[in-house]
Amino acid sequence: MKNILIIGAGRSATALIKYALEAARENNWFVTVADANPQAAEQKVGGHSHGRGTWLDVTKPNDRREIIERNDVVVSLLPAHLHIKVAKDCIKYKKHLVTASYISRDLYRLGDQVKDAELIFMGEMGLDPGIDHMSAMQKIDELRDKGVEITAFRSYAGGLIAPESDDNPWHYKFTWNPRNVVLAGQGTAQYIENNQYKHIPYHRLFAEHDVVDIPGMGEYEAYPNRSSLLYRETYDIAEIPSLLRATLRHKGYCKAWNALVQIGLTDDTYPIVDSKSLTYYELLEGYVSRNLPGDTLKAKLAKMLKIAQRSDVMKKLEWLGLFEKEQIGLNKATPAQILQHRLQQKWTLEPDDKDMIIMQHEFEYTHKKKKELLISTMVLKGENSIDTAMSKLVGLPLGIFVKLIMQEKITATGVNIPVMKEVYDPVLEELEDYGVIFKETKRTL
Amino acid sequence: MKNILIIGAGRSATALIKYALEAARENNWFVTVADANPQAAEQKVGGHSHGRGTWLDVTKPNDRREIIERNDVVVSLLPAHLHIKVAKDCIKYKKHLVTASYISRDLYRLGDQVKDAELIFMGEMGLDPGIDHMSAMQKIDELRDKGVEITAFRSYAGGLIAPESDDNPWHYKFTWNPRNVVLAGQGTAQYIENNQYKHIPYHRLFAEHDVVDIPGMGEYEAYPNRSSLLYRETYDIAEIPSLLRATLRHKGYCKAWNALVQIGLTDDTYPIVDSKSLTYYELLEGYVSRNLPGDTLKAKLAKMLKIAQRSDVMKKLEWLGLFEKEQIGLNKATPAQILQHRLQQKWTLEPDDKDMIIMQHEFEYTHKKKKELLISTMVLKGENSIDTAMSKLVGLPLGIFVKLIMQEKITATGVNIPVMKEVYDPVLEELEDYGVIFKETKRTL
Numbered sequence: 001m002k003n004i005l006i007i008g009a010g011r012s013a014t015a016l017i018k019y020a021l022e023a024a025r026e027n028n029w030f031v032t033v034a035d036a037n038p039q040a041a042e043q044k045v046g047g048h049s050h051g052r053g054t055w056l057d058v059t060k061p062n063d064r065r066e067i068i069e070r071n072d073v074v075v076s077l078l079p080a081h082l083h084i085k086v087a088k089d090c091i092k093y094k095k096h097l098v099t100a101s102y103i104s105r106d107l108y109r110l111g112d113q114v115k116d117a118e119l120i121f122m123g124e125m126g127l128d129p130g131i132d133h134m135s136a137m138q139k140i141d142e143l144r145d146k147g148v149e150i151t152a153f154r155s156y157a158g159g160l161i162a163p164e165s166d167d168n169p170w171h172y173k174f175t176w177n178p179r180n181v182v183l184a185g186q187g188t189a190q191y192i193e194n195n196q197y198k199h200i201p202y203h204r205l206f207a208e209h210d211v212v213d214i215p216g217m218g219e220y221e222a223y224p225n226r227s228s229l230l231y232r233e234t235y236d237i238a239e240i241p242s243l244l245r246a247t248l249r250h251k252g253y254c255k256a257w258n259a260l261v262q263i264g265l266t267d268d269t270y271p272i273v274d275s276k277s278l279t280y281y282e283l284l285e286g287y288v289s290r291n292l293p294g295d296t297l298k299a300k301l302a303k304m305l306k307i308a309q310r311s312d313v314m315k316k317l318e319w320l321g322l323f324e325k326e327q328i329g330l331n332k333a334t335p336a337q338i339l340q341h342r343l344q345q346k347w348t349l350e351p352d353d354k355d356m357i358i359m360q361h362e363f364e365y366t367h368k369k370k371k372e373l374l375i376s377t378m379v380l381k382g383e384n385s386i387d388t389a390m391s392k393l394v395g396l397p398l399g400i401f402v403k404l405i406m407q408e409k410i411t412a413t414g415v416n417i418p419v420m421k422e423v424y425d426p427v428l429e430e431l432e433d434y435g436v437i438f439k440e441t442k443r444t445l
Numbered sequence: 446m447k448n449i450l451i452i453g454a455g456r457s458a459t460a461l462i463k464y465a466l467e468a469a470r471e472n473n474w475f476v477t478v479a480d481a482n483p484q485a486a487e488q489k490v491g492g493h494s495h496g497r498g499t500w501l502d503v504t505k506p507n508d509r510r511e512i513i514e515r516n517d518v519v520v521s522l523l524p525a526h527l528h529i530k531v532a533k534d535c536i537k538y539k540k541h542l543v544t545a546s547y548i549s550r551d552l553y554r555l556g557d558q559v560k561d562a563e564l565i566f567m568g569e570m571g572l573d574p575g576i577d578h579m580s581a582m583q584k585i586d587e588l589r590d591k592g593v594e595i596t597a598f599r600s601y602a603g604g605l606i607a608p609e610s611d612d613n614p615w616h617y618k619f620t621w622n623p624r625n626v627v628l629a630g631q632g633t634a635q636y637i638e639n640n641q642y643k644h645i646p647y648h649r650l651f652a653e654h655d656v657v658d659i660p661g662m663g664e665y666e667a668y669p670n671r672s673s674l675l676y677r678e679t680y681d682i683a684e685i686p687s688l689l690r691a692t693l694r695h696k697g698y699c700k701a702w703n704a705l706v707q708i709g710l711t712d713d714t715y716p717i718v719d720s721k722s723l724t725y726y727e728l729l730e731g732y733v734s735r736n737l738p739g740d741t742l743k744a745k746l747a748k749m750l751k752i753a754q755r756s757d758v759m760k761k762l763e764w765l766g767l768f769e770k771e772q773i774g775l776n777k778a779t780p781a782q783i784l785q786h787r788l789q790q791k792w793t794l795e796p797d798d799k800d801m802i803i804m805q806h807e808f809e810y811t812h813k814k815k816k817e818l819l820i821s822t823m824v825l826k827g828e829n830s831i832d833t834a835m836s837k838l839v840g841l842p843l844g845i846f847v848k849l850i851m852q853e854k855i856t857a858t859g860v861n862i863p864v865m866k867e868v869y870d871p872v873l874e875e876l877e878d879y880g881v882i883f884k885e886t887k888r889t890l
Contacts (some may be wrong), residue, residue, distance in 0.1 A: 062868060070675065081452075145791070150864060187715070188709060188712055188715055189713070190715075193735070196730060196731060197717070197718055197719070197731045198731050198732075198735070199709055199717075199731050199732050199780075200705075200709070200732075201708075201709035201712060201732075203648035203707070204707070204709070205735065208734045208735065210735070229718065261649070262649070263646075264645070264646035264649070267633055268644060269633070270632070270633055270635075271640070272644075273635075273642055273674065274642070276735055282641070286641060286642045286643050286644050287643075287644050287645075287646075288648065289645070289653045290638070290643075291654065292656070321605070354657075417687060
C-alpha cells in the first residue's frame with residue numbers, strides 16, 4: 001500500500017493533512033488531497049514532496065471512482081450524507097475508508113459486504129465521536145479486566161475558549177460549527193440514573209444543568225446530551241445503573257443560554273416575517289409577552305424571564321446587542337439563523353485566540369468491596385485560531401488510524417467504530433505525544 | 446341534479462347525513478352514504494326512503510370512480526390527505542366537491558381545471574374552519590360597506606363541555622379529536638398586535654394565556670393559535686394592525702395544561718423506553734429534575750413546577766392519576782400518546798353529557814370618529830354525547846351548502862373557501878334555524 005486519499009480540504013482538515021504528509025515522508029507513501037476547491041487543497045499540501053492537491057467534485061461518479069481506484073485508503077471529510085457514495089466505490093475497488101462522522105444506518109448495512117471484501121470502514125474516528133469512544137472503552141475494558149462492576153459512567157466534553165483568550169461575559173466563542181451550537185440540545189435528553197430513565201425536554205435542559213468539577217480547572221456547567229442511552233450498546237454496558245453523556249460550558253453560560261431558549265430565539269422551524277428590515281430590538285419586542293409591567297423592553301423582558309434587570313443574564317443579552325436598533329439584514333431567516341448571525345459577530349476567535357477541549361470520564365464501581373470513583377480528565381489547548389485543539393483532536397486520530405492501516409497493523413474488518421483494543425491502544429498511545437493525556441484521580445466513595 | 450354522495454359515515458357524519466336525507470325527501474333527491482364499514486353507513490341512513498348506505502374502499506380507483514360518476518355532488522369526510530384522489534375523479538366526471546377540511550396546496554393547484562369544468566370545490570365548510578370564516582367575513586364585509594376602518598380583529602373558538610355536564614376539576618372533556626387536543630399549540634404562535642409581529646413559543650403559550658369575557662357566559666382563557674397571520678390573506682385584511690385567532694378553554698385549564706407541557710408529557714417525537722411495563726408514577730419520576738428538595742415525588746414535582754403542593758394545578762394532575770402506580774400498558778408509546786391514553790380514560794363524555802361550542806369575534810374600528818368595539822358571540826350546546834354541538838356545527842354547513850349547489854343557487858366556480866357573500870349569507874341564515882345565532886354587543890372605546 002502506498003497511496004492515501006483525503007477528500008475534503010476544509011478547516012477541519014488542517015491537522016490531518018499535516019500529519020498524513022509527515023507519515024508519508026517517513027514511509028514513502030503519497031497523499032492526495034481532493035476538494036471542490038483545488039486551491040485550498042494545494043495550499044494545505046503546501047508543495048510537500050509526498051503530496052498533491054487536486055480538484056474533485058464528489059457528486060461526479062466517474063471522477064470520484066477514478067481517484068478512489070488509484071489509492072489504498074480513503075479518508076472522507078465530506079458532509080455525512082455524502083459518505084455512502086464514497087463507501088460504495090470503496091467496496092467496488094477494495095479500498096479502506098475512514099471518517100470522523102457518526103455512522104449512518106445505510107453505512108452499517110454495508111457491513112457484510114465490507115467484511116467479505118476484507119476491508120475496514122472506520123467511522124466516528126475524530127474527537128467526539130472518536131477520542132471519547134477510545135478513552136472510555138480503554139478504561140471500561142481495563143476495569144472489567146480487574147473484575148469490578150461499573151455502576152456509573154458519566155462522560156463530559158466541551159469545545160471551549162481557553163481561559164487566557166476568554167474576554168467576553170459569555171466565556172464562550174465559536175471554535176466549531178456555529179449552527180450546531182445554536183441548535184444544541186433540541187429534542188429531549190435521555191439518560192439513566194440509578195436504573196431509572198430520565199427525560200429532560202429542551203425547554204428545561206439549560207435551566208436544570210449540573211455542575212462538574214474538572215480537576216485543575218475548577219467547576220464547569222454540564223447539560224445532558226440527547227443520546228446517552230445509545231452508549232449502552234456502543235460500549236457494551238447494557239446493564240449499567242447510571243449512564244450520562246453531557247456537554248461542558250463555562251459557569252453562567254447555561255442560565256443565559258436558557259434565556260435565549262425561553263425567549264424563543266433558538267427555534268429553527270419558521271421564518272420571521274420581514275426579518276431583513278426588522279431590527280434586533282423589534283425582533284425581541286415580538287417575543288415579549290403581552291401585558292407585562294415595565295416601561296422599557298428590558299424591564300418587560302426581565303419580568304418575563306423572572307430575572308433582575310441588572311442580572312448577569314441580562315448583561316449577557318445586552319452584550320450580544322439584542323436590544324440594539326440595528327437592522328438584522330437577513331432575508332426570511334428563522335430565529336435560530338438570526339441568533340447565529342448575531343453570535344458570529346460576537347463570538348469570533350481573534351487570530352491569536354486559543355481554544356480548549358475538555359473531556360472527562362467518571363466511573364463509579366465497586367472494587368474489593370470498596371466503592372470508588374475514578375475520574376479521567378483530558379484538557380488540551382490550541383495554538384491559535386487556525387491550529388485549534390479542535391482541528392488537532394479531530395484530525396490526529398484519523399491520521400494515526402490511517403497510518404495503522406497502511407502499516408497493516410489492523411486485523412478488524414467490516415464497518416466499525418473505534419471501540420476495539422487493537423485500535424484504541426495504539427491511537428491513544430500516539431496521541432499522548434501530541435499532548436492528549438488523560439490524567440486520573442481516584443477516590444473512595 | 447338528483448344524487449348526493451357522502452363519503453364517510455363516522456362520528457362527525459351524523460348531523461350531515463340527517464340533514465341531507467331530509468333535504469332529499471323535500472326535493473326528491475337521493476343520498477348515498479359510502480363507507481369502508483357498510484353497516485355504519487346503513488345504520489346512519491336508517492332505512493330512509495331517499496337514501497342508502499353502501500360499501501366503499503376509496504383507495505380502490507375503479508370502485509371510487511364508479512360511485513362518483515353516478516352522483517352530482519360529492520361530500521368527502523375522509524382524512525384530509527385522501528381528498529385529492531376524490532377531487533381528481535370529480536374533475537374527470539364533472540362533479541362538485543365539498544369538504545370540511547383545510548384545503549391543501551395540491552387541491553388549490555387544481556383551481557384552473559375546476560374552473561374550466563365549471564365546477565365548485567368548496568373546502569373548510571365545517572365549523573372551524575367553516576362557520577368561523579362565514580361569520581367573520583359577513584361582519585367584515587358589513588363593516589367595510591359602512592366605510593369604517595377595522596383596526597383589530599380577534600377571533601376565539603372552543604369546543605368545550607357545557608356547564609351542566611362539567612363535573613371534573615379540569616372543566617374539560619374530549620368532544621372532538623383527542624390527539625389534536627394533546628398536540629394543540631406545538632410550534633410557535635404568531636399574530637399581530639398594533640402592527641407588530643408577536644411570537645409565542647409553545648413552552649410559553651399556556652403560561653401566557655389571555656382572559657376573554659364571553660357575554661352571558663363569563664370569563665374564559667384563550668391561547669393564540671399558530672396560524673393567525675394566514676387570515677390576513679384569507680379575509681383580505683392585509684393591513685389590519687391587530688389580528689389574533691385563539692382557542693378558548695375554561696378558567697384554570699391553561700395553567701394546568703402548562704404543567705403537562707413543562708413536564709414534557711405532550712412531546713410526540715420519541716418513544717418512552719419500556720412504556721408498556723412502566724407505571725404512570727415511574728414515568729413522572731423520569732421527568733422530575735435532579736437534585737430537587739422534597740421527600741416525595743409530589744413535593745419534587747411541585748418544586749420543579751414552582752407551584753404549591755396543594756395548588757389547584759397539582760390537584761388536577763392528581764385527578765388524572767399521573768401519580769398512580771398503575772402500568773401504562775402501551776408499547777413504544779410517546780409521552781403524548783401515553784398522556785392521550787390517560788386523558789381518554791378521564792375526559793370521556795358520559796352518554797347524557799352535553800358539549801358546548803363557543804365562537805366569538807371581536808372587531809375594533811373607527812366609525813364616525815368614534816372608536817367602537819363590536820363583539821359577536823355564538824354559543825351552542827349539544828343534546829348528548831352522540832348529537833353533539835360539534836357534529837351539528839361541522840355537518841350542517843356542509844349539508845346546507847350541498848343543498849344550495851343542488852338547487853343551482855351557487856354561481857362561483859373553482860377551488861374555494863366560504864368567504865363569499867353568495868355562500869355565507871344563505872348558509873348563516875339557515876343555520877339560525879338550528880340555533881346558530883351570533884349575538885352582538887357593541888361599545889364605545
